Amino acid sequence: MLQLSDISTYYGQIRALEWVNLKVNPGEIVALIGANGAGKTTLLNTICGVLSPKHGQVLFDDKPISHFAAEAIVQLGISHVPERRQVFSGLSVSDNLLLGAYHRRDKAVRQDLDAVFELFPILKERQKQAGGTLSGGEQQMLAIARGMMSRPKLLMLDEPSVGLAPLIVREIMRIIVDLCARGTTILLVEQNAKAALQVADRGYVLETGRIVLEGTAKELMADEGVQKAYLGKGNRLQLARCRIEAGGYACLTDSSIETCVVCPTRQRNKA
Ligand SMILES: Nc1ncnc2c1ncn2[C@@H]1O[C@H](COP(=O)(O)OP(=O)(O)O)[C@@H](O)[C@H]1O
Ligand SMILES: [Mg+2]
Secondary structure, eight states, X not given: OEEEEEEEEEETTEEEEEEEEEEEOTTOEEEEEOOTTSSHHHHHXXXXXXXXXXXXXXXXXXXXXXXXXXXXXXXXXXXXXXXXXOOOTTSBHHHHHHHTTTTOOSTTHHHHHHHHHHHOHHHHHTTXXXXXXXXXXXXXXXXXXXXHTTOOSEEEEEOTTTTOOHHHHHHHHHHHHHHHHTTXXXXXXXXXXXXXXXXXXXXXXXXXXXXXXEEEHHHHHHOHHHIIIIIOTTTOOOEEEOSSOTTTOEEEOOTTOOBOOSSTTOOBOOO
């Protein structure tokens, strides 16, 4: 369904992705795991047309899409649920959802809204409330539901678990499995390798812009290097409330990391 061949993406002179090869087959959940700054978001932005690769090709259903506009890519069936949810806090839940179908002129939009409410009953209950009044987990559900409003074949999620309590993370992962079972193929980007590999069929490990390992989720979980770097208790990155952004973004308080790279201000983390 999706195939990346030898993709390199730059920010000016800085290379953020280097010769990336990755494939997502129909019906799969594929996890892309990697630490902060590895290039995960850059990869999703390269697929959805926000960034253009300098080299290589993105194929979707065997069609090259690397130089398509972002809107055309949505219409082909790729939906991107961005990092940090990006819910419009002043708009109602319903209006947030309708924005997910902004490019559609068909009459089935209302029908899809009902279908999405069936999948996410909590959003139906809160449909008239402003997006900003929802809890973190509900906002993540809203972001995923909005992504579903364009009827994607492939749904790409950028760190849906970030900043959420373990119980809510489990709920979000359950929803992802459910969406896949109902026919949507998933590319799941996560720093939370454990949560992602538990639900994925296959996975890739990205380190400083390169794919360093790939395999079935089972193989990756059993891999010594993955266990040490991404699954080990001692090395697990601690997510806590961001002290800079009181708005509830998560930020790294791991003492070995000095800069908050999650919150948009990218300020030094004084934790
Ligand atoms: N807009 C940007 N301009 C310049 N460099 C960027 C920009 N966005 C990200 N980067 C850099 O590219 C690298 C990959 O970032 P990103 O894709 O956001 O990683 P991840 O999502 O894995 O945390 C990092 O070194 C980051 O600092
Ligand atoms: Mg990212």
